[in-house]
Amino acid sequence: SSVSAAKAIAEALAGGPSGEARRFAHFVDGVAIEWGHMRLAGKNAPPREGVLRFLADVRQQLADALEADDVTVLLVVPPDPAKVGGKQLAWLDKAVDLFAVMTYDYNAASDRPKENAPMPWLTGVMKKLAAAAPNVPRRKLLVGLNLYGYRFSATPAPPKAATGADAVKILGSVRQRAKASDPSLTVKQLRERPMLSWATEAREHSFEHYIPKKGIEWVFFPSIASLLHRVQFA
Incomplete structure (x- = not known):
């Protein structure tokens, strides 16, 4: 049932059945529910009443487990109006404190090198969503950062995930190989290998390098500069 499912989630978040939760109260004050790519709109969408009841039950069960007056409920939604659009945000508004929009993974399903979350796409998603749900406060619509x-x-193969730390490690290994093959290279010359590329429109950094026996690899990663543009927009 909705209540039992919500209770199980609450106990998992709170660290166990009620009574053990006090020591977790300083660390947990809410829950993020990732709806992912499930539809809330269209023929295959679950009943509205069931969704609202589940969200209300999660809120109540977690508050009870933490012995709190209330908790924060954040719903992670896909950046696709065909799955979660303005109408759905409107009736979810009273049940959810914040909406985190998945404005990342623009290219997750692609095997072609391209940006992770181009700014024109990201801003377009957020503006369309805000316009489609004018009664939902803008402060409740959060930009998802990659x-x-x-x-x-x-x-042709699915891309591999790469963090900023991964990018730094790759850059270091490329420069080590360059230095080994040509000891005369200066520090300045090594820093330019490989050359970082900045996509002006997408506002993301990337670089390409050669892997022995494997060929060229393209790396798109979240640099501080790219994240700054997204934070400024938000």
Whole structure:
């Protein structure tokens, strides 16, 4: 049932059945529910009443487990109006404190090298969603930030995830190989290998490098500069 499912979630978040939860109250004050790519709109969408009842039950059960007056409920929604649009946000508004829009993974299903979350796409998604749900306060619509990127190989294959730390590690290994093959290279010359590329429109950094016996790899990663543009927009 909705109540039993919500209770199980609450106990997992709170650290166990009520009574053990006090020591977690300082660390947990809400729950993020990722609706992911499930539809809330269209023929295959679950009943509205069932969704609202589940969200209300999660809120109540978690508050009870934490012995709190209330908790924050954040709903993660896909950036696709065909799945979650303005109408759905309107009736979810009273049941949810915040909406986190999945404005990342623009290219997750692609094997072609391209940006993770181009700014024109990201801003377009958020503006359309806000316009479609004018009664939902803008402060409740959160921009999802990509704190990871992707590595694309020369052969058709799903991309591999890459964090900023991964990008730094790859850059270091590329420069080590360059120094080994040409000891005369200066520090300045090594810093330019490989050359970082900035996509002016997408506002993301990337670079390409050669992997021995494997070919060229393209790396798109979340640099501080790219994240700054997204934070400023939000």
